[in-house]
Amino acid sequence: MDVDLLAQAAVSGLLIGGLYATMAMGISLSWGALKIINLAHFTFILLGAYLTYQLTTTFGIDPFLMIVVVFPLFFVAGALLQVFFEWAKVDEFRSLLISFGLFIIFTSLVRTVWTADFRRISSEDNPYASASIFIGGVALQVPLIAAFIAAVVIAVGTSLALSHTHFGRAVRAVVQDAEMARAFGIDPRRVAVILSGLATAYSGLAGVFIAMFQVLSPTMTFAWFGIVFSVVILGGLGSPYGALGAGIIVGVVAGVASVVWGPLSAPLVTFLLLIAALLFRPSGLFRRSPA
Amino acid sequence: MRRERGIVPRFLILLAVFALVAAACSSSDDTTTTAAAAAATTTTAAEAATTTTSESSSEPIVVGGSLALTGFLAPTAAIHKVAGDLFVETLNESGGLLGRPVVWEPLDDESVPDQAAAIYERVISEDGVDLIMGPYGTGTITAAMAVAEREGFVYPHHTASLTYVYTYACHFPTWPTGIETNITNPNLVYDALEESGNPPETIAFVMNEFPGTQYIGYGPPGSDAGGAISEAEKRGWDVVAEINFPTGTSDWAPIAAEIAAADPDFIYVGAIGVDGTNLLVALDAIGYVPRGHFYQWPAPGPLLGAPNSEGAFSVTTFEPHSPFTDAAEPAAISEAFSTAAAAAGIPYTAFEAQASVSWAAWQVLIAGVEGAGSLDQQEICDWLINNEVETIIGTIDFDPAQQNYYGDLTKIKQIQNGQFVVVSPSEFAAPGAEPQL
Numbered sequence: 164m165d166v167d168l169l170a171q172a173a174v175s176g177l178l179i180g181g182l183y184a185t186m187a188m189g190i191s192l193s194w195g196a197l198k199i200i201n202l203a204h205f206t207f208i209l210l211g212a213y214l215t216y217q218l219t220t221t222f223g224i225d226p227f228l229m230i231v232v233v234f235p236l237f238f239v240a241g242a243l244l245q246v247f248f249e250w251a252k253v254d255e256f257r258s259l260l261i262s263f264g265l266f267i268i269f270t271s272l273v274r275t276v277w278t279a280d281f282r283r284i285s286s287e288d289n290p291y292a293s294a295s296i297f298i299g300g301v302a303l304q305v306p307l308i309a310a311f312i313a314a315v316v317i318a319v320g321t322s323l324a325l326s327h328t329h330f331g332r333a334v335r336a337v338v339q340d341a342e343m344a345r346a347f348g349i350d351p352r353r354v355a356v357i358l359s360g361l362a363t364a365y366s367g368l369a370g371v372f373i374a375m376f377q378v379l380s381p382t383m384t385f386a387w388f389g390i391v392f393s394v395v396i397l398g399g400l401g402s403p404y405g406a407l408g409a410g411i412i413v414g415v416v417a418g419v420a421s422v423v424w425g426p427l428s429a430p431l432v433t434f435l436l437l438i439a440a441l442l443f444r445p446s447g448l449f450r451r452s453p454a
Numbered sequence: 455m456r457r458e459r460g461i462v463p464r465f466l467i468l469l470a471v472f473a474l475v476a477a478a479c480s481s482s483d484d485t486t487t488t489a490a491a492a493a494a495t496t497t498t499a500a501e502a503a504t505t506t507t508s509e510s511s512s513e514p515i516v517v518g519g520s521l522a523l524t525g526f527l528a529p530t531a532a533i534h535k536v537a538g539d540l541f542v543e544t545l546n547e548s549g550g551l552l553g554r555p556v557v558w559e560p561l562d563d564e565s566v567p568d569q570a571a572a573i574y575e576r577v578i579s580e581d582g583v584d585l586i587m588g589p590y591g592t593g594t595i596t597a598a599m600a601v602a603e604r605e606g607f608v609y610p611h612h613t614a615s616l617t618y619v620y621t622y623a624c625h626f627p628t629w630p631t632g633i634e635t636n637i638t639n640p641n642l643v644y645d646a647l648e649e650s651g652n653p654p655e656t657i658a659f660v661m662n663e664f665p666g667t668q669y670i671g672y673g674p675p676g677s678d679a680g681g682a683i684s685e686a687e688k689r690g691w692d693v694v695a696e697i698n699f700p701t702g703t704s705d706w707a708p709i710a711a712e713i714a715a716a717d718p719d720f721i722y723v724g725a726i727g728v729d730g731t732n733l734l735v736a737l738d739a740i741g742y743v744p745r746g747h748f749y750q751w752p753a754p755g756p757l758l759g760a761p762n763s764e765g766a767f768s769v770t771t772f773e774p775h776s777p778f779t780d781a782a783e784p785a786a787i788s789e790a791f792s793t794a795a796a797a798a799g800i801p802y803t804a805f806e807a808q809a810s811v812s813w814a815a816w817q818v819l820i821a822g823v824e825g826a827g828s829l830d831q832q833e834i835c836d837w838l839i840n841n842e843v844e845t846i847i848g849t850i851d852f853d854p855a856q857q858n859y860y861g862d863l864t865k866i867k868q869i870q871n872g873q874f875v876v877v878s879p880s881e882f883a884a885p886g887a888e889p890q891l
Contacts, residue, residue: 165715167715168711168712168715171707171708171711171740172707172708172711175705175707175708175711176705176707176708179705179707271524274524274528277799278532278798278799278800279523279524279528279529279531279532280528280529280532280753280755280799280800280801280802281529281727281728281753281755281756281801282801283728283731283756283759285759286759286761292735292738292761293734293735293736293737293738293739293761294739295739295740295741297741302739302740302741304707304739376735376739377704377732378728378731378732378753378756380526380528380529380728381528382524382525382526382528382565385526385702386702386704387704390704414705417705418705418707418708419708421705421708421709421712422708422711422712425697425698425699426697426698426699426700426703426708426709427663427698427699427700429700429705429708430700
């Protein structure tokens with residue numbers, strides 16, 4: 164086995180693991196802290212990607228600048244979604260049903276607006292698609308570097324916020340006992356709205372990176388379910404560091420398996436790893452965050 | 455975090471209903487009414503489906519069927535929807551079929567074979583359609599064919615790749631790759647490479663695990679007939695890599711790295727959809743430029759825009775250039791399709807492989823009905839078996855001895871100067887175009 168080939172596979176897996184972590188972070192936070200299994204996150208990723216495609220193609224905006232457009236926009240969207248969930252008094256199980264309905268609605272919306280056909284940002288509007296930085300003989304794809312950095316920043320920032328800020332203490336208090344937290348002057352609904360906004364913003368951010376190097380179609384979300392839920396479960400619900408670590412593990416394992424045993428083995432190896440890990444660490448490989 | 459104060463099923467029910475209605479209404483710009491409803495509202499349905507109807511107010515002929523209006527096959531099925539709608543519109547403008555207008559309102563099979571089979575069962579046995587047109591895609595066509603056979607309906611179809619599987623006497627394929635696609639198709643590619651004067655010495659295979667591409671690569675399961683790989687070895691080319699990947703692969707970096715490590719003269723990619731585009735992006739990301747490459751069934755628009763796609767080969771049945779458009783009719787069809795595709799929001803509007811086989815399927819169906827002079831399924835079937843049909847992809851002579859296949863009419867095209875042009879066989883090549891490797 165060519166060492167350079169293994170190195171390339173491992174490095175590429177590491178970087179795409181960052182993207183997986185960014186994709187999974189929102190669901191992990193939502194599920195772990197809000198007790199909402201929000202399948203609509205997948206369509207938020209999709210919407211983030213299509214929005215990036217459309218604005219970049221129409222106005223020539225640099226794809227990286229879409230981060231400052233998508234993040235606040237999706238924060239608001241996520242906050243409004245949580246307001247709806249609060250109003251409808253949605254619990255964990257019903258959140259699965261309702262968010263699945265939202266998933267269908269938003270996917271149909273994407274298909275209606277952009278048709279079912281493939282969309283890709285042109286090379287003229289997106290010079291980053293196959294741009295790489297080379298270290299030794301190993302190529303590091305620029306969009307994936309950005310996704311990895313974003314994942315690290317999100318994981319570190321979110322964990323620090325949850326453990327060292329008043330908001331973070333409020334989140335932990337509400338997760339432990341909402342009524343008691345309320346008695347101490349913490350508004351659980353406000354906490355949930357902000358957290359949902361953050362989770363949705365993370366999903367939109369993942370969509371920005373995906374649009375930079377992948378061809379888009381409304382049905383591409385279905386390919387993400389297995390990977391993202393693997394990362395969420397492997398990392399432990401509500402754990403930003405867990406999502407980052409799990410994303411990296413999944414990316415590297417799948418990448419190395421692809422070159423050692425062939426690409427067909429990658430999903431098998433990844434899910435065997437998931438099963439094995441859960442047998443020994445049912446709550447995930449990494450300790451859950453204080454939230 | 456929240457205390458449930460009681461079940462609020464009304465909201466859930468409302469939301470679920472809204473989701474279903476939204477999904478149903480937004481699945482297509484066209485109304486997806488049932489075939490029965492279309493037949494019931496005769497004049498209204500006919501007017502809705504056509505721009506101008508024949509002066510006859512007779513009951514329309516209803517063609518039933520499905521298409522992948524949603525699901526993973528939808529991007530390409532959209533092309534077949536446009537082609538089919540345009541064909542029906544054109545047909546009705548010229549007097550319809552047997553003096554009657556034609557109505558075609560495909561239902562959404564959501565790219566699911568079981569769904570397609572259920573739809574065909576319904577439109578035949580419940581809605582009582584007069585004719586059927588096959589759906590898009592190998593899986594759905596295969597599933598629906600069983601229904602057509604059981605019900606005794608003539609079954610024209612355009613995109614089923616597992617040619618060795620289909621034994622129904624009245625199935626009429628316009629996917630023109632012949633009964634030995636695994637042998638003829640790759641050899642057409644290899645002949646083109648030989649014609650370039652610089653054939654490869656080493657070749658790598660990157661094959662989607664989709665059954666159609668696996669068939670081309672390895673031959674029918676359980677058979678030692680071989681396919682693209684063994685045919686390459688017969689030509690003395692050294693196979694330096696053989697990579698099979700799952701459908702829907704999103705991480706192409708390992709595959710790209712493996713190809714770069716093997717460094718073949720030519721890469722044969724058993725690609726569907728955007729596989730080729732994603733692979734080229736991944737290869738470019740690691741600084742590798744393929745010296746020669748081929749993509750089996752790519753989405754042409756994204757492939758044209760992919761990095762280093764110049765020189766990529768693929769297969770086709772029609773391209774919008776001479777000699778295909780030398781005659782007025784195909785030229786007009788090509789132009790009309792492009793206009794309709796643009797109106798439908800399809801990014802790549804060229805009338806090429808997918809649209810042409812779709813058009814040909816309709817030509818076969820109409821020729822059969824007109825030849826038989828009736829809507830009797832057996833008479834239509836018999837007529838098609840015993841007569842040639844002139845189609846936009848060539849003359850089709852269905853041969854029962856070959857399970858109604860008729861040889862390989864595939865042409866080889868290549869991206870030259872940013873455009874797909876046919877380069878082989880030479881009689882179909884664009885003026886001045888030759889395979890370049």
